[in-house]
Amino acid sequence: MEINKITEQILRCAYNVHSALGPGLLESAYEECLFYELIQSGFLVQKQKALPLVYKDVKLDAGYRIDLLVENKVVVEIKSVEALSDVHIAQVLTYLKLSGCKIGLLLNFNVASLKHGIKRLAN
Numbered sequence: 001m002e003i004n005k006i007t008e009q010i011l012r013c014a015y016n017v018h019s020a021l022g023p024g025l026l027e028s029a030y031e032e033c034l035f036y037e038l039i040q041s042g043f044l045v046q047k048q049k050a051l052p053l054v055y056k057d058v059k060l061d062a063g064y065r066i067d068l069l070v071e072n073k074v075v076v077e078i079k080s081v082e083a084l085s086d087v088h089i090a091q092v093l094t095y096l097k098l099s100g101c102k103i104g105l106l107l108n109f110n111v112a113s114l115k116h117g118i119k120r121l122a123n
Contacts, residue, residue, distance in 0.1 A: 106118070
């Protein structure tokens with residue numbers, strides 16, 4: 001499936017979750033619900049995927065985890081914060097670099113309308 005179609009479907013699922021739950025919950029609640037929606041939509045999804053850091057040919061377990069990795073192509077980072085900041089964007093860009101993925105979605109569910117909580121990032 002084309003990456004734009006995948007991201008479109010991910011966003012559709014995210015809108016469904018946000019419409020049902022609204023803002024104000026913990027990130028883990030949105031993550032579980034979005035994971036469920038994506039699985040129900042037929043996607044291959046990995047939750048809390050460990051992401052090792054390779055430094056000078058040494059693989060280090062630095063504790064990085066991708067919230068959701070969809071179809072081994074799209075990194076989805078879920079937030080429930082007052083506002084997205086540069087550090088959140090940097091986090092997703094780092095995950096893209098370390099994973100080799102090209103596209104990431106940064107989703108902040110703590111907004112009145114989810115359209116104000118979406119950032120699509122590219123490596």
